[in-house]
Amino acid sequence: SKMQPALALWLPLLPLLLVLPGQTQLVKNVPGSVDENGLCHCVVHLPNNLAPLKQLEQLQAITQELMHKYEQELSRVILEMNLEAPTYSLLRLELEGARELVTQLTAKGGGSVAEDLLSQLQSQVANASLSLKLLADSDQRNLRAYRQEVDVLESRLIDCERERWQEASGPPLPPGSCAHGGLQRVSRPLVVQLNWRGFSHKAGAWGRDSTPNPDSSLYWVAPLSSGDRYFDYYRLYKSYDDLVLMKNYVERSMGYGDGSGNTVYENFMYFNYYGTRDIAKVNLSSNTLLLRRPLPSATYNNRFSYAGVSWKDIDFAGDEKGLWVLYATEESKGNLVVSRLNTSTLEVEKTWRTSQYKPAMSGAFMACGVLYALRPLSTRQEEIFYAFDTTTGRERHLSILLDKMLETLHGINYSPSDHKLYVYNDGYLINYDLSFLTLKHKQSKPPAGKFSWLPTVPHPVTPKKTSRP
Secondary structure (H helix, E strand, O other): OEEOHHHHOOHHHHHHHOOOOOOOOOOOOOOEEEOOOOOEEEOOOOOOOOHHHHHHHHHHHHHHHHHHHHHHHHHHHHHHHHHOOOHHHHHHHHHHHHHHHHHHHHHHOOOHHHHHHHHHHHHHHHHHHHHHHHHHHHHHHHHHHHHHHHHHHHHHHHHHHHHHHHHHOOOOOOOOOOOOOOEEEEOOOEEEEEOOOOOOOOOEEEEEOOOOOOOOOOEEEEEOOOOOOEEEEEEEEOOHHHHHHOOOEEEEEEEEEEEEEEEEEOOEEEEEEOOOOEEEEEEOOOOEEEEEEEOOOEOOOOOOOOOOOOOOOOEEEEEOOEEEEEEEEOOOOOEEEEEEEOOOOOOEEEEEEEEEEHHHOOEEEEEOOEEEEEEEEEOOEEEEEEEEEOOOOEEEEEEEEEEOOOOOEEEEEEEOOOOEEEEEEOOEEEEEEEEEOOHHHHHOOOOOOOOOEOOOOOOOEOOOOOOOO
16 A cells, blocks of 8 residues: 555654554555655555554554644754844844945946945945944943943942931931940841952951950951861951952961851950860061950850851850950850950950850850840841840840841951941951940830840859869
8 A cells, every 4th residue: 555755754663663562563564665756555454453553543643733833842952042143243244235235236337326325335334343343342341431431430329328227317426436226237238358268268267356346457367277276376466458459468387277156355365176075376576476364154166156157166246345255154055145355365354144155156246245146047148137246144035137148147247446346248348337236225115025124133153263274
């Protein structure tokens, strides 16, 4: 019998297609020939059961449907490629075609009027081609210029937002002043730069000398080693401009620091001595270790570090009231403990226990003798959710949002000289302006459930003096 070419394409597959589960092989070989017209002639003996042929027809229908979908998808892709072709290339091709057409018309001739028109047309096409070339060449330069203008406008916008934020926050506080009613809000983050050791050094700390002295403009940066634990190098800058321009710095080797809880107070750096519960003091002028003393009952070696921040068992903080250390003990069951230190001897002068579990916090800092604790809300936002006043011994819950550029806040240091928060955020140096409630706002009734102090008054704990082992 004669068969159509479409069905003839399936004939080589018949030995496979006609062998179905539970059935015997129907066709073993199919002899046939092709005539001069391209028609295939063959003889196939089929049984009365037409089930295999029906399934073959279904398979052929599915194949045609798939081919149709393939052609549609191919047409769509080709159309998108044409639409996404560069505009300049399309215009250039059109102008080349117009130039060829003008050349052909000029060769044919046709009167002085027509020649004048063709000459004008040829000149216009040449000018258009030249203009197109100049536009294409200057496109990248214009894009860079526009990008610079956008950067300038964004910088002005940030300055305007800061000025508006400062106006809404009231008059700025004098350096080292505590004449306010506590933290009110935090500004948007200002990214200063990447740390000087590179992006791989995600953990570390930085800041300004936390002594309330506006005349001191010492800035320091201390990235940890690539293992996010070992504190081995730091840099000192005499001014903020030197920090931004990365010039006029002094680079020092430390070699025995542990974690990112270090801070600078009165030109001395305080940190956790590596692998111990000892707290240490280094003279920044000479880079010499002056003092090392164990912190009573403090856990160490990553026992109760902050959430998402490893090896920060002992966290130092400086503010208007002095030098503090934040840590946890086995006796406190991991809850945060606050101690005020004697800067000369590193002895604990007074200690308070809080009700907050330290590993549930992402960090903390001190301002005017008040502890402020943070917790993560998302990869781009933190919440200052808890405050503990060491003057009254009272604690409170609050909700102050803090935006962040990257996920993890490592070192967090407060400076009383400019009321800024210096944060080491996954390798980047970031700071925030802090706004405090003015005294007149403090006298007014605070929003319900946001700034109310809790009635509990934790009793201060007298530290037990321990000799160094």
